[in-house]
Amino acid sequence: MKLAILHELNAERAARRPAILVTDTESGEQRLVKAQDFAKDPLRAELEKQLRMGKSANVEVGGKKLFLNVYAPTAKLVIIGAVHISQALAPLARSLGYDVTVVDPRTAFASPERFPDIPLVADWPDVALPPLNVDAYTAFVAVTHDPKIDDPALLHAFERNCFYIGALGSRKTHAKRGDRLRAQGAKDSDIARIHAPIGLSIGAVSPSEIAVAIMAEITAVLRLPPKEKEEAA
Amino acid sequence: MLDRDEDILKAAEDWQKAGHGVALATVVETWGSAPRPAGSSLVINDDGTFLGSVSGGCVEGAVVTEAMDVIQSGKPKMLEFGVADETAWNVGLSCGGTIRVFVEKVG
Numbered sequence: 001m002k003l004a005i006l007h008e009l010n011a012e013r014a015a016r017r018p019a020i021l022v023t024d025t026e027s028g029e030q031r032l033v034k035a036q037d038f039a040k041d042p043l044r045a046e047l048e049k050q051l052r053m054g055k056s057a058n059v060e061v062g063g064k065k066l067f068l069n070v071y072a073p074t075a076k077l078v079i080i081g082a083v084h085i086s087q088a089l090a091p092l093a094r095s096l097g098y099d100v101t102v103v104d105p106r107t108a109f110a111s112p113e114r115f116p117d118i119p120l121v122a123d124w125p126d127v128a129l130p131p132l133n134v135d136a137y138t139a140f141v142a143v144t145h146d147p148k149i150d151d152p153a154l155l156h157a158f159e160r161n162c163f164y165i166g167a168l169g170s171r172k173t174h175a176k177r178g179d180r181l182r183a184q185g186a187k188d189s190d191i192a193r194i195h196a197p198i199g200l201s202i203g204a205v206s207p208s209e210i211a212v213a214i215m216a217e218i219t220a221v222l223r224l225p226p227k228e229k230e231e232a233a
Numbered sequence: 234m235l236d237r238d239e240d241i242l243k244a245a246e247d248w249q250k251a252g253h254g255v256a257l258a259t260v261v262e263t264w265g266s267a268p269r270p271a272g273s274s275l276v277i278n279d280d281g282t283f284l285g286s287v288s289g290g291c292v293e294g295a296v297v298t299e300a301m302d303v304i305q306s307g308k309p310k311m312l313e314f315g316v317a318d319e320t321a322w323n324v325g326l327s328c329g330g331t332i333r334v335f336v337e338k339v340g
Contacts, residue, residue, distance in 0.1 A: 001257055003340045006246050013242070025261060025335055028309035056272030058262055067261040067335065069272050 005032050009071065016073035016135055020047050023067045025058075043068075052225065073137040074099050075163075075222065080125065080153040081144035082109035085168070088211035089141070090118045096215060098139070103128045105149065125153040139164040139218045141198065145173075151180055158190040164221045166198040166214060195221075241285040245276040245339050254279035254304035255339040258296045260287045264315070265330040276339075279304055287334050288314070300336050309337040 005021070009032055012019040018035040022043065038047045046059050046068060056069045077093045079086045082104035090100045103121045104110040110122040121128040134140065140157040142150040145168060154177075157165045169177060174196040181191055199213030200220070242257075249255045258275040268289035275285040275293065277300040287296055292314045303310055315331025 001245075001337055001339050003246070003249055006242065006249070006339060010242055010246055023259075023261075023335065023337075025311060028337060056261075056270070058271075067259075067271075069259060069261075 001030060005030055008032055013071055013073070016133070016137055018051055018070070018072045018137075020051065020071065021069040023069065025065050025067050053223065073135075076101070076132075076134070076138040077218070078103065078129070078132060078134055078138055078140050078157075080104070080140075080142040080150055081146075081168075082106070082111075082114060082120065083143055083145075084207045085143050085210050085214075087114060088206075088208040089143075089214060090115060092208075092211045092215055093139075093218075094118075096219070101132055103132075103153070104144065125149065125156060129153065129156045134160040134162060136161045136163055138162045139166075139222075141166045141214060143168040143198070145169065147177065147180060151177070151184065154181060154194065155184060155186060158186060158193070164195065164218045165193050166195040166217065168198050169196055171197065241274055241276050244284050248276070248278045249340045256300035256303045256336055257339055258287055258300055258312075258334050258336045260332055261311075261335045262333040263330060264332075268330065269332075275300075277301070277304075288332060292332070292334075296334055296336065303336045303338050307338050309335065311335055 009019060009021060012034055020033050021030060022033060023030045033041050033047060035051065038044055041047055043061065050057050050068050050070050051072060054070060054072050059066050059068060075098050077098040077100045079089060079100065079102045082102050086102055090102055093100045101119045101121060102110065102115055103125060105122060105124045107122045110120045112120065134156060138160065140162040142153050144150050150167060154165065154167060167177065178191045195217060199210055200216045202213050204210045204213040245255050245257055256277050258277065260269055260271050260273045263271055269287055273287055275283055275287045275296060277283040277297050281297060283297055286293060296312065299310060299312055312334045313331065
């Protein structure tokens with residue numbers, strides 16, 4: 001690998017921007033395709049598919065054997081609310097490879113005893129969230145049930161274009177939440193992005209089961225192509 | 234966690250800039266129950282220091298040896314390890330999988 005390519009690849013990774021390294025495994029020739037350039041690339045379809053799957057793969061194009069090595073940023077999960085569900089959700093998300101952070105200004109909830117080994121920020125969303133660099137590779141979950149905490153956090157998630165936004169609460173609770181967020185400047189298209197009630201409908205009852213439903217929904221949003229995604233939701 | 238190779242490429246760049254000969258080994262294909270998926274990588278410098286993995290630890294020794302040649306010659310190599318290959322069996326991909334590893338010089 002040319003040092004210039006390696007340097008460029010490391011810069012993209014540091015900035016949490018996806019890229020794919022295309023290697024001709026016979027000649028050793030290589031080029032780096034940044035996600036922003038996928039649309040104009042001759043391998044567009046293959047690049048987009050492999051990035052979505054988060055999987056490196058071999059393809060044969062025009063008699064050339066090419067290896068597509070996918071460098072996708074590590075997905076993050078930001079959980080607003082150090083509640084019982086979060087105690088099950090945080091370790092589950094970690095085992096799926098997410099970088100997890102739990103945010104809750106209530107120190108009785110956000111305690112290391114309740115969340116061993118999980119990064120905790122015991123602060124209000126306006127203080128806690130900006131340093132977390134919430135981005136398009138972040139799944140964002142608001143589960144405090146307290147509008148004072150969840151609402152400003154959700155506004156932040158809209159702004160940062162999180163790939164998944166979910167919020168706990170019944171349809172009725174969610175309708176009220178929509179009204180409040182609209183009053184604070186959120187667009188209808190923002191509200192429509194919230195998965196609520198949160199999680200796939202699998203009849204989850206216990207906090208652990210709800211955690212499974214949430215991670216299943218996040219996985220579907222992350223991995224399924226857009227059309228199948230609609231069918232699963 | 235389980236699927237992170239983040240420090241490996243950084244180390245490759247740092248070692249190269251520090252004047253080391255460096256090679257990168259990447260799993261490009263797997264069949265059967267290979268322990269590490271395609272895209273997993275191992276970086277080696279001319280001291281024989283390496284980071285990362287291309288298997289569960291079974292073939293790393295052989296990869297490091299081949300990587301030393303690649304650092305010398307500058308020519309990329311494709312290595313194959315698996316149960317079908319007697320020598321590969323000797324280096325022990327005993328899990329029953331087969332992997333192809335692309336080894337290239339950095340710089």
